[in-house]
Structures are given as C-alpha cells and as structure tokens.
Amino acid sequence: MTEQESSSVLQPKGFRDSIGTMEQSGSRKWIFPKKPKGKFTNYRTYVSWVLLAILFVVPFVKVNNGNPLFLFNVLNREFFIFGFPFYLQDFYLIAIGMVTSIVFIVLFTVVFGRIFCGWICPQTIFLEMVFRKIEYLIDGDRNKQIRLSKQKWDAEKIKKRTLKWTIFFIISFVISNMFLAYIIGIDALERLIVSGPIKHYDTFIALLIFTVLFFFVFAWFREQACTLVCPYGRLQGVLIDQKTINVAYDFVRGEGENGRSKWRNGEDRESLGKGDCIDCNQCVVVCPTGIDIRDGSQLECVNCTACIDACDEVMEKVGLPKGLIRYASEDEIKKKEKFKFTGRMYAYTAVLLLLMGLLISLLFMRSDVDAKILRQPGSNYIEQDGVISNQYQYTLINKTNKPTVLHFRMVKPSDAQVKIIGSEDKITLKPRETKQGTLVISIVSDEVNQTKEKIEIAVFDENEKMIDTFDSTFAGPLRLSF
Ligand code: SF4
Ligand code: SF4
Numbered sequence: 001m002t003e004q005e006s007s008s009v010l011q012p013k014g015f016r017d018s019i020g021t022m023e024q025s026g027s028r029k030w031i032f033p034k035k036p037k038g039k040f041t042n043y044r045t046y047v048s049w050v051l052l053a054i055l056f057v058v059p060f061v062k063v064n065n066g067n068p069l070f071l072f073n074v075l076n077r078e079f080f081i082f083g084f085p086f087y088l089q090d091f092y093l094i095a096i097g098m099v100t101s102i103v104f105i106v107l108f109t110v111v112f113g114r115i116f117c118g119w120i121c122p123q124t125i126f127l128e129m130v131f132r133k134i135e136y137l138i139d140g141d142r143n144k145q146i147r148l149s150k151q152k153w154d155a156e157k158i159k160k161r162t163l164k165w166t167i168f169f170i171i172s173f174v175i176s177n178m179f180l181a182y183i184i185g186i187d188a189l190e191r192l193i194v195s196g197p198i199k200h201y202d203t204f205i206a207l208l209i210f211t212v213l214f215f216f217v218f219a220w221f222r223e224q225a226c227t228l229v230c231p232y233g234r235l236q237g238v239l240i241d242q243k244t245i246n247v248a249y250d251f252v253r254g255e256g257e258n259g260r261s262k263w264r265n266g267e268d269r270e271s272l273g274k275g276d277c278i279d280c281n282q283c284v285v286v287c288p289t290g291i292d293i294r295d296g297s298q299l300e301c302v303n304c305t306a307c308i309d310a311c312d313e314v315m316e317k318v319g320l321p322k323g324l325i326r327y328a329s330e331d332e333i334k335k336k337e338k339f340k341f342t343g344r345m346y347a348y349t350a351v352l353l354l355l356m357g358l359l360i361s362l363l364f365m366r367s368d369v370d371a372k373i374l375r376q377p378g379s380n381y382i383e384q385d386g387v388i389s390n391q392y393q394y395t396l397i398n399k400t401n402k403p404t405v406l407h408f409r410m411v412k413p414s415d416a417q418v419k420i421i422g423s424e425d426k427i428t429l430k431p432r433e434t435k436q437g438t439l440v441i442s443i444v445s446d447e448v449n450q451t452k453e454k455i456e457i458a459v460f461d462e463n464e465k466m467i468d469t470f471d472s473t474f475a476g477p478l479r480l481s482f
Pocket of ligand 1: 247283286288291292293301302303305306307308
C-alpha cells in the first residue's frame with residue numbers, strides 16, 4: 001500500500017472535523033466505554049493503587065524535625081518541598097524547578113507521547129480507576145449503562161443514581177479534604193475536623209465548593225477535562241512527531257493491501273490482501289474519549305491503553321498476532337525502524353541536564369538564614385555630638401527548625417557602630433520565624449567625607465559564621481572646601 005493510499009484509508013470519515021464527544025448539533029455525546037480488561041489495564045491498576053496511596057499518605061509524612069514532606073500553603077506563603085521550607089525569597093528556586101519540570105515533561109512527551117496522561121495524571125487515575133470502577137459496579141458494563149440511561153426514572157434508576165451520586169459526592173469530599181491537607185497541613189486539618197464545621201464555616205464552605213467541583217468533573221464533565229480544557233493535550237501537535245512512541249494502530253498490518261474487513265471463518269485473508277483489522281469496533285467501544293484509534297494520533301487520545309487490551313483480546317480469539325494496537329512510533333510502523341534518539345531529543349536532554357545541575361547547585365548553596373538590609377526609604381542623616389547616624393531596615397528569616405541568634409557587624413568602615421532599635425545587640429529568631437526592624441549605623445563625623453559614603457554590613461550567627469554581607473550607602477552632610 002502506498003503512503004497516499006494508507007492515509008486515505010486512515011482518514012475516511014472526516015474525523016478531524018468534529019470531536020468524538022459532541023453531536024453535530026453541538027450537544028454532548030455521552031460516552032459509555034466498555035469496561036477494559038487485559039494486561040495493560042492490570043498494570044495501570046497497580047500503578048494507580050501506588051500513586052493513590054502516595055497521594056493520600058504524603059500529607060501525614062513528616063521529615064526533617066517534623067516538617068511536612070510537601071506543603072503548599074499559598075495563603076500563608078509557606079511552602080515545604082521534600083521537608084525543606086521555602087519562602088517567597090526562594091521563589092526563584094521554585095520558578096527554576098517549574099521550568100525544569102516543564103522541560104522534563106516536554107522531553108518525556110517527545111519520546112513517550114502522552115504516557116503521563118494514561119498512567120500518572122490524577123484526572124485519569126481518579127476518573128478511570130476510582131469513579132468509573134464504582135460506576136461499573138453499580139450500573140454495570142456499557143450495554144447496561146446505555147439501557148439505564150434510556151430508561152425512565154423508575155425505582156431501579158432512582159436507586160442506582162442516588163447510590164452512585166452519593167458515593168461520588170463522598171469521594172469528592174474526601175479528595176477535597178486531601179487537597180486541603182496539602183495546603184494547610186494535616187495537623188491544621190485535624191484541628192478543623194475536631195472543632196467542627198460550624199466554628200470554621202468559611203473553610204467548610206470552601207471545602208463544599210471544591211467537593212461540588214470534583215463531583216461535577218468526575219460525575220459529568222469527565223473526558224471533556226482532557227479534550228476541551230487540559231492545555232497539555234493541545235501541546236501534542238507540536239511535541240510529538242513520527243519518532244514519538246504512542247498508543248498507535250499498526251495501519252500497515254491492519255489495513256493490508258485492500259483495507260480492513262470483517263472476520264470470516266476459514267477465509268485466507270492474506271491472499272485476499274485483507275489487513276489484520278477485523279473491523280470489530282472493540283477498540284472504539286472501550287475508548288473513554290470516544291475516538292477511533294485507527295484514524296491515527298488524535299488530541300483526544302489519553303493513552304489509557306484500553307484499546308490495546310481490547311484489540312489484543314480480539315487478536316487472540318481469531319488467532320492473529322497481538323499488538324495490532326500497541327506502543328509504537330509512526331516510523332516503527334511505517335518503516336520498521338527501531339526507536340532511536342533524535343537531535344531534538346538530545347537538545348531537550350542537554351537543556352534538562354543544565355537546568356537540573358543549576359537547581360541542585362542552588363539548593364546546596366541556599367542558606368538556612370535569609371537576611372536583607374536596606375536603607376530606610378526617605379530618611380536623612382542625623383548629626384549629634386560629632387557622630388552621624390543613618391537608619392536602615394532589616395529582614396531576617398530563620399528557615400530552619402531550630403532557634404538561631406544573629407547579630408550585625410560593620411565591615412566597612414570597621415569602627416562604625418551598629419545599634420538595633422528596641423532590641424539587644426543580638427536578635428533571637430524562633431524556628432521558621434521572620435523578623436523585621438530598624439538598625440541605626442553611626443560613624444564619627446570626621447570620617448564622613450562624602451554625601452554618600454559606601455558602607456558594608458555583615459550578618460553573623462551565634463557561631464560567628466558570616467551569613468551574608470550587604471553593600472549600602474551612608475548619607476552625610478555636604479562639606480565644601482575652599
Ligand atoms: S484511543 Fe485507545 S489509548 Fe487513546 S484514549 Fe482511546 S482507548 Fe485510550
Ligand atoms: S479491536 Fe483491533 S481488530 Fe477490532 S477494530 Fe479495533 S483494531 Fe480492528
């Protein structure tokens with residue numbers, strides 16, 4: 001079959017003119033995917049158990065002297081990543097970390113397509129491995145679900161819908177609580193639960209809003225989150241190419257010389273030039289996004305592998321080799337080429353390694369204490385008893401779980417005096433405490449020869465270890481010499 005012929009076989013229905021979950025009128029076409037079963041479905045189930053366990057256990061894990069493993073308290077601007085506290089001052093690290101993650105996802109997508117969507121994405125895992133499984137238990141498989149949807153609202157339908165939606169709502173509520181634990185921490189969540197919703201009605205209302213949102217997504221919106229909302233799916237067109245490994249239909253084998261055709265017992269398909277696809281539609285009815293993988297790579301495909309399992313089962317039944325739908329690149333199918341790293345993949349890998357190196361170095365160089373000293377905006381000098389004084393503002397952050405004691409010392413000029421307003425010579429910071437205040441630096445008038453003297457201040461800890469130094473200016477009077 002020529003390339004032109006194969007592409008016409010692959011695009012017979014103008015499938016790119018519409019999406020699988022929408023009627024021509026624009027109304028929603030509800031998908032009733034057949035319950036998938038097979039090797040890949042089993043593997044994905046095991047992976048989802050592990051990931052769900054991690055997702056629900058992580059909020060309880062404390063490391064590094066009682067720090068949460070992960071916490072993203074946007075409201076209080078408190079972040080913990082792998083037990084290490086991060087502050088707004090460390091935002092550049094989070095930004096580099098995010099850029100690194102994006103490059104990683106890009107590289108991963110260039111090589112393995114949308115494997116993330118099918119195996120790791122929380123939307124797919126919750127929908128396919130939690131909510132959909134409950135739906136199969138209550139409503140039954142595809143045919144029973146179709147029948148139930150067309151059925152009038154009799155006792156059976158009311159009972160099944162009430163049961164299903166109640167369970168969905170409870171699970172959505174649990175998911176909301178779990179996400180809240182990532183924001184406020186498990187201890188704070190426990191306190192909220194113990195003291196009851198009336199006392200913290202504002203948090204409870206927020207929880208209910210998120211519960212309704214999750215319920216809406218998993219009970220109704222479903223695959224549309226992937227096909228209409230998720231930006232990652234839309235990026236596929238620019239990320240994947242003919243070398244990318246994806247869930248793919250082997251159109252060379254499936255279409256043969258004369259295209260796919262229904263199975264007929266005893267027929268010699270090979271001599272008739274028929275492909276191995278027996279047009280049974282099993283790969284279509286299992287698809288949770290309602291597409292036909294035989295039409296080629298599509299934005300809606302979330303790489304859930306259900307069509308691989310469905311087709312393998314069919315191939316086994318008719319005695320043909322499995323893998324008509326499999327993880328493969330277009331080049332592997334068309335040219336029988338094995339996977340190899342392309343120039344684009346090498347380039348992404350180099351950028352990824354550079355970013356990872358930068359991130360790791362910055363993490364190691366990150367200090368336990370953060371200090372900032374700035375001249376008091378709008379302030380002027382004061383001259384009294386032969387001494388000139390200037391005011392400065394300081395901000396000190398203790399990023400550790402231990403108290404620390406800090407003090408300031410002048411580096412240039414070394415004989416200048418530093419006084420902390422309203423405090424002793426030293427400042428004690430509790431674990432993870434931020435303190436701000438005012439410093440007065442005094443220099444003997446005779447030593448101030450310019451209106452803006454350059455000075456240098458250092459911050460030391462209790463072990464006399466220098467934390468940081470700061471350059472600033474010191475304002476003095478204009479001295480005219482004739
Ligand atoms: S085409 Fe196959 S892998 Fe893609 S979403 Fe449908 S069933 Fe899943
Ligand atoms: S399940 Fe396999 S044989 Fe059946 S229609 Fe799909 S690709 Fe063809």
